[in-house]
Amino acid sequence: MRPARALARGAVRAPLPRVRMLPAVPLLTVGLLTLPVGAGLVGTALPAFGVMPALGRAEPGLDAFRALADWPGLGPAMRLSVVTGLAATAVSLAVTMLIVASWSGTRVFAAIRRALAPLLSVPHAAAAFGIAFLIAPSGWLLRALSPWATGFERPPDWLVVQDPQGLALIAGLVAKEVPFLLLMSIAALGQTDERRALTVARSLGYGREGAWFRTVFPRLYRQIRLPVYVVLAYSMTVVDVAAILGPNTPATLSVQIVRWMNDPDLALRLQAAAGAVVQLLLVVAALGLWRLAEAALAGIGRAWVRSGRRGPRGPWLPALSLALAGLSATAVLAGLALLALWSVAALWSFPQAWPDALTLRSWARHGPELVDLLLTTGAIAGLSALIALLLAIGCLEAEERYGLRIGRGGLWLLYAPLIVPQVAFLPGLQAALLWSGAQSGIWAVTAAHLVFVFPYVFLSLGDPWRAWDRRLGTAARGLGAGPEGVLWRVRLPMLLAPLLTAFAVGFAVSVGQYLPTLLVGGGRVATVTTEAVALAAGGDRRAIGVHALAQTAAALLPFALALAVPRLVWRNRRGMQHG
């Protein structure tokens, strides 16, 4: 048969081309995504209600919830989770929509678009550290102003970072979620007929932003609703960013749950499980609240349209959105620069804006340990991204050949691992792994990462994959190539750039994972991310600088390669050098 010949001849060997396996790939993938989430939720719920086979306990009851209710921090921790989550999501969405409303289709927007990839790939933890280094009382902003403007000779006693209201946490989340929502919006804009809708609305007398919010926003929002839910669930339950920028007394609920999980006192595991159940219910409630707000806002919007008001208008809108975008990008990039500076700083006492001297001492001290950490990080990230990429190719090719399309339900499945809070199902997954006797080593961590890596890889590859000109495949078939030949000799080479980008996205997502590594690894698998976050409590800025910078480099390097390699490979092919 032709596929067999194609394989025998083929330069590329992979398990995928065996045709009879292909139809099973989507099902396999769905299982890979849903089983860990499902098993993890069950594994979390059981101990919350007093059943914990791993500890040899089976006294069904509500003791764990009673213990949780007796913890005096519960109310504030719950409030923090809800308030920071809703605020970070609302602000991120508002800033993103303002930027798109004022700028899409312009040269400025093209520049914003190019700045997205590097901003997105900066891991959350590194961005959070950088922002902390910037705004803390002993941070660079106050150093730059001291003592000449503020009169401070020593850092003031302000709670700017880890403030009880969680404002620093919200700011840190917004800086990282705006690029994410922007990326999702740009991908969805193509389906909103934006240009013509704006032309019509403006010819009817509406200013650019007014026209955009009335005609494009409702259609765009429908497309990015799931990503917005991801941002909401993530912002409510994030652990690493909250441990770095969030308040401490009490911490957010998720941070407290992880502390209990890691407590030597095993009884606290039950309390942690109860907390995880509460956290899950909180997220469900917040999503419900958000959904209600959507409906209310839609109603207000319709009344607004019927009234015929033409505003808002004004040159300040584009300026405002650009300032907000610039501020959040600058915060992240300046933070990274500070991390780099601290990693090579000799003595650097408070009011000085620049260290006394630069030295490589910190890098020398942490170097050997860093090599090991980076090898582990790279192995987990490379493997999980590669598997995710192969699965994504399999799913997309199955969609093409057998019409196994991901429908609405499938899309929810794809987003499930991103919307169900990590802290709600990873403890259960860890328990399930222990109970089943599986090793909680690097393989288990890789498998856990795959759950979070795959959705991003699939979303990243999906659009370019479907946009590929099918007539090229038809032409190849007419020349005698089988479906395998078309896939391996025409489609995949042509899609080299998006394939590498999808891999880089997956790699960066894996590098940034904190909780899956910590919990599924049982504390025995250390990556640059777990080490960096562990340093947060100690406050050794040089060590943090070294680790957070290494973490960023690990996430960024594949992106650079994804840009460079296609240019090199296709340097003599002008038709392949777009984008």
Add this chain to the structure above:
Amino acid sequence: MDEGLRLEGLRIAQGQRPLVALDLAVAPGTVASVMGPSGAGKSTLLAAVMGTLGAPFDLRGRVVLGGRDVTALPPERRGIGILFQDDLLFPHLSLGENLAFGLSRRLRGRAARQAAVEDALEEAGLGGMAGRDPATLSGGERLRAALMRTLLAEPRALLLDEPFASLDQDRRARMRRLVFDRARARGLPVLMVTHDPADAEAAGGPVVRIGDD
């Protein structure tokens, strides 16, 4: 002539390449037709008149409406309405809301606005359909609704971007008559881009050809 729409020395270029060069005066109540093969720059011309012409294009000359130079104004302040081949009704709004979207803000009060929308629907033969989802209407009904939406904004000129191309012969003639009659009744100068000679003939106004070398 102070009245009507005038394109004075309009020159559009893409980089070094000249695309469109046009001098044209359209009197109120007349329909001028611009004809040319696809790729001749018809849409670019309309974008220039609308004010939505963006970056790689270079625009010289003036667009004058009712004696006022509108070349530097943003599209929403030119008072120029446009109809496309597709109706471009907003799919998230009901038919009535689509028309209310266009209805000038000068008319205040919920009841008065609703009545104005109803009247406009009636005028287009769509009476009582305000609550309908635009997606459930026929192509001809949607085009008529789009026309009324444009007119409710009280434009001072009307652009037509091959507005009848999606209709069959029979409907095309009726839709043409409706659009031209409404525009004449309001004394609007109309600039129509088309590649159907029958459109230009029915319009009865000046005919300009572009893109024929």
